[in-house]
Amino acid sequence: xxxxxxxxxxxxxxxxxxxxxxxxxxxxxxxxxxxxxxxxxxxxxxxxxxxxxxxxxxxxxxxxxxxxxxxxxxxxxxxxxxxxxxxxxxxxxxxxxxxxxxxxxxxxxxxxxxxxxxxxxxxxxxxxxxxxxxxxxxxxxxxxxxxxxxx
Amino acid sequence: xxxxxxxxxxxxxxxxxxxxxxxxxxxxxxxxxxxxxxxxxxxxxxxxxxxxxxxxxxxxxxxxxxxxxxxx
Numbered sequence: 001x002x003x004x005x006x007x008x009x010x011x012x013x014x015x016x017x018x019x020x021x022x023x024x025x026x027x028x029x030x031x032x033x034x035x036x037x038x039x040x041x042x043x044x045x046x047x048x049x050x051x052x053x054x055x056x057x058x059x060x061x062x063x064x065x066x067x068x069x070x071x072x073x074x075x076x077x078x079x080x081x082x083x084x085x086x087x088x089x090x091x092x093x094x095x096x097x098x099x100x101x102x103x104x105x106x107x108x109x110x111x112x113x114x115x116x117x118x119x120x121x122x123x124x125x126x127x128x129x130x131x132x133x134x135x136x137x138x139x140x141x142x143x144x145x146x147x148x149x150x151x
Numbered sequence: 152x153x154x155x156x157x158x159x160x161x162x163x164x165x166x167x168x169x170x171x172x173x174x175x176x177x178x179x180x181x182x183x184x185x186x187x188x189x190x191x192x193x194x195x196x197x198x199x200x201x202x203x204x205x206x207x208x209x210x211x212x213x214x215x216x217x218x219x220x221x222x223x
Contacts, residue, residue: 010197017192055198069188091153095184100191109153112163118153120177133177134154138169140217141204
């Protein structure tokens with residue numbers, strides 16, 4: 001059984017979110033180790049504890065892949081806030097970015113069939129555009145973390 | 152995934168040989184996103200329990216089998 005994240009681990013998570021919001025990129029293990037005066041193995045162990053607690057998602061190589069609603073890699077879903085595009089993990093998460101940041105956003109989602117962008121926005125807390133949009137959730141809630149990438 | 156009609160969803164499910172999950176309007180997903188993510192970047196955030204998740208679902212009347220933590 002994995003250990004729960006420590007208070008220091010949660011501080012690392014805060015830095016990861018701050019970097020993703022500011023730049024769209026997640027810091028790597030060496031960046032985190034340097035910033036928190038840790039050995040790389042200690043930083044990686046902290047990331048693993050956060051992953052095990054579903055507080056972020058690591059890729060197979062140990063790098064940060066997701067910090068919901070943000071994605072550390074380009075996806076079919078993105079939100080433009082304060083002039084920069086931030087990538088989301090899914091349609092729900094594309095709305096999660098302005099929800100998390102409490103800000104307006106332009107959002108683009110590539111249509112799964114046509115690959116054409118569907119554009120909508122959050123303005124003043126209201127959804128604008130794509131009023132006919134329907135979101136399909138593939139996995140029941142109890143299976144969301146069985147394979148979070150497919151969910 | 153985001154679609155423009157239920158017909159598109161059925162077409163995609165057939166193409167991918169997938170079963171239908173749950174379908175919500177984009178407006179309802181925005182309401183869900185606001186409740187789910189409002190505290191995500193707070194330094195006080197320590198994750199969400201299954202009970203807390205269920206409470207959010209209930210606020211939006213998402214009470215069917217799909218949204219349960221365990222099978223009924």
